Amino acid sequence: xxxxxxxxxxxxxxxxxxxxxxxxxxxxxxxxxxxxxxxxxxxxxxxxxxxxxxxxxxxxxxxxxxxxxxxxxxxxxxxxxxxxxxxxxxxxxxxxxxxxxxxxxxxxxxxxxxxxxxxxxxxxxxxxxxxxxxxxxxxxxxxxxxxxxxxxxxxxxxxxxxxxxxxxxxxxxxxxxxxxxxxxxxxxxxxxxxxxxxxxxxxxxxxxxxx
Amino acid sequence: xxxxxxxxxxxxxxxxxxxxxxxxxxxxxxxxxxxxxxxxxxxxxxxxxxxxxxxxxxxxxxxxxxxxxxxxxxxxxxxxxxxxxxxxxxxxxxxxxxxxxxxxxxxxxxxxxxxxxxxxxxxxxxxxxxxxxxxxxxxxxxxxxxxxxxxxxxxxxxxxxxxxxxxxxxxxxxxxxxxxxxxxxxxxxxxxxxxxxxxxxxxxxxxxxxx
Numbered sequence: 001x002x003x004x005x006x007x008x009x010x011x012x013x014x015x016x017x018x019x020x021x022x023x024x025x026x027x028x029x030x031x032x033x034x035x036x037x038x039x040x041x042x043x044x045x046x047x048x049x050x051x052x053x054x055x056x057x058x059x060x061x062x063x064x065x066x067x068x069x070x071x072x073x074x075x076x077x078x079x080x081x082x083x084x085x086x087x088x089x090x091x092x093x094x095x096x097x098x099x100x101x102x103x104x105x106x107x108x109x110x111x112x113x114x115x116x117x118x119x120x121x122x123x124x125x126x127x128x129x130x131x132x133x134x135x136x137x138x139x140x141x142x143x144x145x146x147x148x149x150x151x152x153x154x155x156x157x158x159x160x161x162x163x164x165x166x167x168x169x170x171x172x173x174x175x176x177x178x179x180x181x182x183x184x185x186x187x188x189x190x191x192x193x194x195x196x197x198x199x200x201x202x203x204x205x206x207x208x209x210x211x
Numbered sequence: 212x213x214x215x216x217x218x219x220x221x222x223x224x225x226x227x228x229x230x231x232x233x234x235x236x237x238x239x240x241x242x243x244x245x246x247x248x249x250x251x252x253x254x255x256x257x258x259x260x261x262x263x264x265x266x267x268x269x270x271x272x273x274x275x276x277x278x279x280x281x282x283x284x285x286x287x288x289x290x291x292x293x294x295x296x297x298x299x300x301x302x303x304x305x306x307x308x309x310x311x312x313x314x315x316x317x318x319x320x321x322x323x324x325x326x327x328x329x330x331x332x333x334x335x336x337x338x339x340x341x342x343x344x345x346x347x348x349x350x351x352x353x354x355x356x357x358x359x360x361x362x363x364x365x366x367x368x369x370x371x372x373x374x375x376x377x378x379x380x381x382x383x384x385x386x387x388x389x390x391x392x393x394x395x396x397x398x399x400x401x402x403x404x405x406x407x408x409x410x411x412x413x414x415x416x417x418x419x420x421x422x
Contacts, residue, residue, distance in 0.1 A: 005413070007410060010406065010409045010410050010413055011403060011406035011409065011410070012406075013409055014388050014403070014405035014406055014408070014409050015365065015388040015389060015390075015403075015405075015406075018364070018365045018388050018405065019365055019366070019389075022364060022365060022366045039366070040365070040389050040390055041369070041389065041390040041391065041392050042390055077409050077412060077413070078412040078413065078415070078416045079412070081412075081416070083411070083412055083415055091313075092310070092311050092312045092313045093311060093313060095310075096307035096308070096310055096311045097307070099303070099306075099307055099310070100303050100304060100307045101303050102302075102303045102304060103408075106405060106408045106409075106412070107412065108408060108412075146415055147411055147415070153229070153233060154226065154229045154230055154233060154251070155230070155233045155250070158252070170414070170415060170418055171411045171414050171415055173407065173408075173411060177225050177226040177229050178226060178230075178251050178252065179226075179251060179252040179253055180252065181252050185418065187410070187411065187414035189407045189410050189411050191402075191404070191407055192222060192225070192226075193402070194225035194226075194229065194317060195221065195222035195223075195225055195226075196384065196400045196402055197225070197314075197317045197319060197384075198221045198222065198224055198225050198288050198317075199218060199221050199222070199398070199400050200294070200358055200382045200384060200398065200400050201288060201289040201290070201292075201294055201317070201318065201319075202216070202221055202288070202289065203381070203382050203398040204289070204294055204357055204358070204381060204382055205289045205292070207381055207396065
């Protein structure tokens with residue numbers, strides 16, 4: 001079933017889930033695609049299609065039983081399973097991610113962090129020990145890590161990525177501003193904050209020029 | 212000139228900049244689009260086109276003077292100007308962003324943070340004072356803030372967005388998993404970490420099912 005779901009749909013599913021979690025299920029037992037669409041500023045047809053892909057509980061007039069829909073979403077998104085991740089690059093961004101406790105609600109557990117700097121190695125930061133990057137091949141399989149979070153500078157990202165893939169990592173969450181080459185079957189999800197900032201900054205200078 | 216640049220190009224420009232910053236300019240005085248493309252795993256034609264949009268310094272055989280290209284990129288991306296931003300929502304993600312010192316290199320300055328929780332208001336977190344959300348209309352214009360960073364829960368995001376727009380904010384960086392409605396002329400840049408995690412998690416459960 002998972003394979004038929006587009007990235008766009010996958011991107012909206014967490015929105016539905018966080019909305020359902022935000023409403024008091026004791027008061028709201030049933031919920032319709034239309035009311036979810038209204039709350040999230042989406043088109044009702046889109047919401048109806050998305051939900052039909054992940055839950056069979058939708059009924060014409062009453063909609064979904066809120067509790068069941070929430071359970072189906074969590075199951076589909078795999079938030080009930082725990083995915084173990086490692087962070088490579090304990091700079092400002094890496095440390096910000098290490099301190100972010102919200103990941104656990106998405107089933108993401110940071111099991112180790114790595115860096116090249118002697119001043120960081122063997123230190124404990126935000127309750128997590130920093131290991132030498134040389135330990136990736138040994139520690140990743142041992143800790144059953146399957147997600148690698150890359151927060152190193154651009155020029156180091158590809159070699160870190162190669163090390164992670166060799167160590168059995170199957171999905172890369174890449175915060176470095178670079179396009180990574182990976183073998184088939186490995187997913188790279190890019191999170192380019194600098195690119196977002198460029199879009200924002202460019203918009204501001206555009207509107208500044210107009211006014 | 213800015214308006215002719217696509218979002219895709221804008222997304223790549225910070226990559227070029229961070230690459231140029233990473234190479235020792237004392238040793239490398241000239242740089243070609245081809246060598247930048249190779250380092251970042253991009254297509255040389257794409258890099259050549261992108262750079263031609265923002266710099267006139269490219270020459271057929273020698274390429275660009277590295278220092279000049281760096282300056283042109285910084286100028287175009289507006290990193291030399293300071294954009295003042297406020298963060299609304301001082302939860303885990305908000306605090307992670309507050310502690311991220313890397314923003315200054317992109318010309319982004321966090322000038323105020325807001326929350327609704329009494330336990331946070333008037334406290335100082337990561338060197339930044341937290342104000343009541345009621346002070347948005349007063350403080351945003353006074354601090355010349357033009358970017359609003361939204362890190363509140365989904366259900367509160369639209370009302371926060373409305374408050375920010377009323378207070379003169381012209382660009383929204385939205386980390387809440389919700390589609391925001393804004394008037395014409397206001398840019399919303401969505402950063403949906405939950406959606407990224409859903410894509411990663413879905414890939415892992417897919418490959419798990421196959422093996």
